Amino acid sequence: MTYRYYYEDCPPGAEMELAPHTVTAEEIIDFASQFDPVPFHLDEEAGKASFLGGLAASGWHVCSLAMRMICDSYLLESASLGSPGIKECKWLAPVLAGDTLRGKVIVEGARTSASRPGLGLLELRCELYNQNDRQVLMFRNTGMMATRGAA
């Protein structure tokens, strides 16, 4: 199997643009019903009455949407080996029904593993913005990706 992107294709400073996604009320309610069933994620009126100002997506839903945007934009064409976790994640503004999200992943650092030859470790920062250019999400994580030679 060969991929389009390997560790070597993601040098520090590289930016991957993410395909936009418009969030519907149905998606917000469906996710919240399964995973985060609090009133302001389930009901428009409860959302309006809350500090979020409207029917707002669960923070975990926003992260999951970012993951999907990342998959669709480059990850499924890459030699990705997953991630051990998240270093920091900030939900900076509510994501409301009807919002269109766009964003990017920025490579902040890159090194190969000393203990596992062929394993690249990418320090990544993901940023999502809404249609008003307000940033709604930031997270940083380490992405593991095979080197071109190893894969």
Add this chain to the structure above:
Amino acid sequence: MTYRYYYEDCPPGAEMELAPHTVTAEEIIDFASQFDPVPFHLDEEAGKASFLGGLAASGWHVCSLAMRMICDSYLLESASLGSPGIKECKWLAPVLAGDTLRGKVIVEGARTSASRPGLGLLELRCELYNQNDRQVLMFRNTGMMATRGAA
């Protein structure tokens, strides 16, 4: 509206046990199809062939399952006002189809907001374990919760 739990009910050192949840292959595939459609989250054979060792839940799915366990265990009965983000999150071991997750949330710190009277800020650590007592998830976050007087 009154709640069972307010900021004052969550002093440092308090631990909230989470109701167990058994993860099915269908749930793993359903989540991954929507948000993280990589082979080792979608297909048993691909999972077995990967470093994860079987059909494994997306890390974001594991976080979302933790959120649901938290909701069912205490959050829906609390004066919670959400969270601004996650400080650290580690996916420590794969969550495989059939695994039964259990866990707890530990209050590591608590203070009231200087700028918003009636707002409590809880420093929380969530830990999930599988049926073999292996830890699969850790995350730390700040939880916002109204004080008893303010709510």
